[in-house]
Amino acid sequence: MHANFNPMSLQEILSAKVKEAVQASYNTTLKTVEFQATRKDFEGDITVVIFPMLRTVKGNPVQIGETIGQYLVDNVAEVSKFNVVKGFLNVVLSDTYYLDFFGNVTSFSTYGTRQTSADAMMVEYASPNTNKPLHLGHVRNVLLGYSVAEILKAAGKKVYKTQIINDRGIHICKSMLAWKRFGNGETPQSTALKGDKLVGNYYVKFDQEYKKEIAQQISEGKTEEEAKTQAPLLIEAQKMLQEWEAGDTQVVNLWKKMNGWVYEGFDATYEAIGVDFDKNYYESDTYLLGKEFIKEGLASGVFKQKEDGSVWCDLTDEGLDEKIVLRSDGTAVYMTQDIGTAIQRVKDFPDINGMIYTVGNEQDYHFQVLFLILKKLGFKWAENLYHLSYGMVDLPSGKMKSREGTVVDADDLIASMAKTAGEISEELGKIDDFSKEEKTELYNTIGLGALKYYILKVDPKKRILFNPEESVDFQGNTGPFIQYTYARIQSILRKAEVGKNVDFSSISLEPKEKDVLKTLQLFPETIQLAASNYSPALIANYTYDLVKEFNSFYQNVPIFQATSDVEKQFRIALCSAVGDVIRTAFSLLGITVPNRM
Structure with missing residues (x-):
């Protein structure tokens, strides 16, 4: 509105x-x-x-x-x-200018947001592999993708949220084989483990056993390269992949069973993080897509076939190199699949006018090539494709490796954030009258708010060193600091009614009031800027600026001891407006604000 x-x-x-x-x-x-x-x-x-x-x-x-x-x-x-x-x-x-602005905003609870237009975008994020649970790297991905989708909606776009689940390939077969070989029929129910955790454990188990076999082969006189390619476990995993592609009933049934466990685990994590999707795509359905368009591209001269039968796209005129789109044996590569999936999405959602891919910056080149090829194939919507490229997330302890089981698990991270938030809140001692359930909910709200804000306040392209303790600080540019200010505003509003239809035109503004109004005025422009730059960081840092201006006003200008009732009513209305904008801004980051803390 x-x-x-x-x-x-x-x-x-x-x-x-x-x-x-x-x-x-x-x-x-x-x-x-x-x-x-x-x-x-x-x-x-x-x-x-x-x-x-x-x-x-x-x-x-x-x-x-x-x-x-x-x-x-x-x-x-x-x-x-x-x-x-x-x-x-x-x-x-003049004061009149600012008071006119304040009086003419119909409702600050919808201020800055636009009604959805017919202009539709698709935002892809998450895109996990079904051989391991979600980790800290995925967390940055889903938070970015979800937030960009919400910001685009607020800016007036119609948005479809999607993910492509990488549910096939040698990695998945490694987990399947390890479970079959060493699992003794374990299930999520029998182990009380989330399904994605259980399957992830067997991916790690495969790597451990594979390394033992490599060492054994080397001790028998083979080179390291020979040992890696000839280890029996790897050969068996490759055979399992061939059987899956051939539709072997036993292998396909095992694949369905273990993937089912993983999907349940993913859904629980997504719910805990607070993100959702309108449609899931599965690589097992999409990996054959795109081949028909390679034939069309060959006929139109977009692609060229080499003597060995492989098909390539020459991008040297664009400053890139040649890119293979079909192997000599006729099998697809990832690029083929991504071409087909993009085209399929537009068939599924004909109103899409562009797509945003939330994928790490190690894939920058891949998306540069993909977008160029789709343009060459003549798709108009390919002009509006964007790679939301982001930097990796590091921890003070160093880099993560999923094969070795050294990743920071998303569920464990969420739980530890809530625990840290609880410890700090208990020290402050302002919620002694909360029930146990209320405390648990508040700690989750603060912990998740801290995590999301810490990650989203940084420009997506920058690498992040994530420090959990620093993120839960109740002072400075953090989620809990902004949540605390929101709770303070709600406390003020509980003590006073916001006056209806009060005429503020006669009051003179204090400089601190003016500063708050100036910052409020920037919110619609900030939403549009964040949408056009695909940057939640602009919303996060705007909210921090607003909170700083509000706190300066709160500390320097008396609210309930104002010299007149009209001034008091204006200051209460100003508090209410700031609270509404904080709540809206944080909802665009996927963050909940508590009424008390």
Whole structure:
């Protein structure tokens, strides 16, 4: 829903009036006007940069600034005064301007968000393998993908959330073979383990036994390379993959059973993290897709066939190399599959006008090639494909390796975050009257909020060193600090009713109130910016800025001891608006805010 008030229109008004001033005073036409936020140490709400004008307007920049500033005071109702520092014209806006903005927002609970249009995007995230449980790397992936989907929705897009589950291949066969060989019929029920954990344990078990066989082969005189390729366990896993592809009943049934365990485990983790999907795709269904389009591409000259029968796409004109899309034996490669899957998705959801792939930055080249090939094949929607590339997540203890079982399990991480949040909350001692259930729910809310915020406040492209203790700090740029401020606001609102239809036009704003209003005004623009940049970090850091401004206001401006009832009502209404925007912003990050902490 849009408020009638549009803060961006002020910049348009000022721009037109600055051009008018230049025309009237210097008899010359100014093409563009450059604005920036006023520096904190200067008085002002918006700054006109004079220096770029000197190409058109001849004179002293300070004098030019004075001339334009006086013109704005005389001709723009929203401008109350100005000051000039060197080549910067700092414009001070009237209280009326900010109070009009505040009064014209119909509802801050929907402020900044747009109604969904017919313009649809698909966001892919998660995309796990069914041979191991979700880990910290997956957590960054799902949090990014889910948040970008929610931000796009808030910006007015229709969004479909999807994942492709990598449920076939040699890795899955390794887990299956290890369970068959060493499992003694264990099930999630008999072991009280989540299915994804149980299957993941057998992936680790395979690697342990495989290494023993390699050592044995080397001791018998084989080279390391020979030992790795000739180890009986690996040969048997490769045979199992061939049997799966041939549709062997026993192998397929085992595959279905073990994958079923994993899906139940994944679903429980997704629910705990608080993310969802509109549709799942499975690699076992999609790995044959795309081959028909290779034939079409061959006919149209997009692809070329080599003497051995393999098919390639020449991308050297685009500064890349040649890319294989079909092997000489006619089997598909990952690229073939991804071409087919993208096309299938548009068939399944015809209103899609673009797709966002949330995948780590080690796949940058793959997606560059995929998008180019789809454009060459003539698909218009391929112009709107985006790889949401992100950096890896490291821990203070070092890099993770799933084969060796040294990954940080997502479920364990969530549980440990809640535990840490509980310990800190108990120390603060403000929830002694909570029931055990209420405490558990609060600790989960704080722990998950800490984890999500810590990961999402960083630009997606940057690598993260994740420090769990640091993330649960109740001070600084953290999720719990913002949640605590929200809870403080709810405490204020419980003590006072927000007045309905109160006329605030007569009040004079305190500088701290103005700072909060200025920051509130930026929220719709921030949502649109975050959507166009696919960056939850912009929402996270905006929310932190808003909270800092609010806390400064709260500490310096009395709310219940205001000099008049109208001032008190305004300050309570301002608290309510900030609370609504924090809640909306955090919901776009997938974070819940508690009413008490």
